[in-house]
Amino acid sequence: MLIHVEQERCVGAGMCALTAPSVFTQDDDGFSEVLPGREDGGGDPLVHEAARACPVQAVTVDDS
Numbered sequence: 001m002l003i004h005v006e007q008e009r010c011v012g013a014g015m016c017a018l019t020a021p022s023v024f025t026q027d028d029d030g031f032s033e034v035l036p037g038r039e040d041g042g043g044d045p046l047v048h049e050a051a052r053a054c055p056v057q058a059v060t061v062d063d064s
Contacts, residue, residue: 001041002062003051005032015053020046024059032058 003023005016012030016023023038023046032054041047041061051059 001047003034003039003041003047004060004062005034006058006060007031007033009056009058011056011058013055015055016050016059019050019053020044023047024050 005024010031012026012032014026014030014032016032017026023035023041023044024032025035027033038044048061051057051061
């Protein structure tokens with residue numbers, strides 16, 4: 001699994017960080033980002049739900 005947040009698309013709603021706080025955080029400007037070392041999801045079962053919760057689809061999860 002590989003997780004990515006498109007910074008250009010992110011509006012800082014923070015739904016990913018609220019849904020899967022062990023994988024996502026928000027930077028000083030309020031935009032979401034994947035925590036260092038968690039690009040693979042760290043086994044968090046809520047990663048896909050966090051991607052679905054993003055109102056602008058800035059979070060992508062590649063399961064291949």
